[in-house]
Amino acid sequence: MVQERIILGIDPGTIIMGYGILMVEGRTPRIETMGVLELNKYDDHYLRLRRIYERTLALIDEYHPDELAIEAPFFGKNVQSMLKLGRAQGAAITAALNRELPIYEYAPLKIKMAITGNGQASKEQVAGMLQHILHIPNENMLPHLDATDGLAAAFCHYLQTSRPVQKQAYSGWKDFIAKNPGKVKK
Numbered sequence: 001m002v003q004e005r006i007i008l009g010i011d012p013g014t015i016i017m018g019y020g021i022l023m024v025e026g027r028t029p030r031i032e033t034m035g036v037l038e039l040n041k042y043d044d045h046y047l048r049l050r051r052i053y054e055r056t057l058a059l060i061d062e063y064h065p066d067e068l069a070i071e072a073p074f075f076g077k078n079v080q081s082m083l084k085l086g087r088a089q090g091a092a093i094t095a096a097l098n099r100e101l102p103i104y105e106y107a108p109l110k111i112k113m114a115i116t117g118n119g120q121a122s123k124e125q126v127a128g129m130l131q132h133i134l135h136i137p138n139e140n141m142l143p144h145l146d147a148t149d150g151l152a153a154a155f156c157h158y159l160q161t162s163r164p165v166q167k168q169a170y171s172g173w174k175d176f177i178a179k180n181p182g183k184v185k186k
Contacts (some may be wrong), residue, residue, distance in 0.1 A: 006032070008065035008101075009154025010056065011146050012073075012088040014048050015040050017055065018144065020151025021063050022158055029158050031134045032063060034147040045084065049091040056095035068096040069157035071149065072105045106156050111149075114156040126152050 004025050011018035016039065021032035037055045039048040059065075070092060073085040096103050109119040116129050127148035131141060133155070142148070 005067070006063055006065040007067050007069055007154040007157050008056075008059060008063065008096075009069045009150045009152065009157065010092050011071045011149035011153060012052070012085060012092050013039070013146060014045065014084045014088045016144055016146045017052055017088065017092070018146030018148070018150035019055075019059060020147065020154050021059070021065065022151065022154040024158055024162070027162060029134065029155065031136055031140075031151065034142065034151045036142065036144045036147050036150075045087075049087055052088055052091040053095050056092045057098065060095065060099045060101065065101060067157065068093070068101045068103045069153040070096075070103065070105055071111060071153050072107050074108050104157050104160075106153055106160075111152050111156040114159050115152050123149060130155060 004023070007022045007024065009020045009022065017037040018034070019037070020034035023030050023032045037051065039051060042048045042051065070089060073082055073089055093103055106114075112121040112126060113119040115121070115126050115133075118125070121129075123145040127141065127145050130136065130148050130151055131138075134151075
């Protein structure tokens with residue numbers, strides 16, 4: 001029996017919120033949808049938070065994800081921007097909590113590293129790698145890279161939770177040999 005799960009990924013923002021839905025059947029991920037919520041038409045910051053909450057609830061109710069993967073706010077120089085970003089993240093998290101979804105938070109560096117192997121990768125590099133890995137046709141790629149950033153959070157979570165569990169960790173060859181005396185020929 002093939003186990004199925006759906007991951008909602010969100011890149012929170014107070015101007016544009018990106019999201020992606022990843023369907024995982026067994027060990028095979030595929031994109032279900034991705035998009036953005038444009039918030040710049042609202043002057044009131046609190047109204048923007050309400051729209052983030054409402055859109056996140058609508059996505060949860062439409063796609064019935066099993067988990068939420070969300071990008072954590074990064075520490076920047078502008079404290080006010082960081083506070084607003086944290087509030088946007090909080091609005092999306094509150095929607096997930098309202099629907100009793102497990103929440104997983106990933107730093108931007110970790111997401112970039114998981115997708116591209118480079119924690120300093122650009123949004124374009126992340127989008128290109130996701131397009132390649134998930135076989136997304138050019139016509140389905142969106143001009144706003146926030147959408148692929150939301151999808152990247154979901155894909156990062158898939159990678160983090162789909163790896164086989166290591167039975168035992170080793171600090172090096174000497175440690176491996178010491179812990180596996182019958183498996184190594186001298």
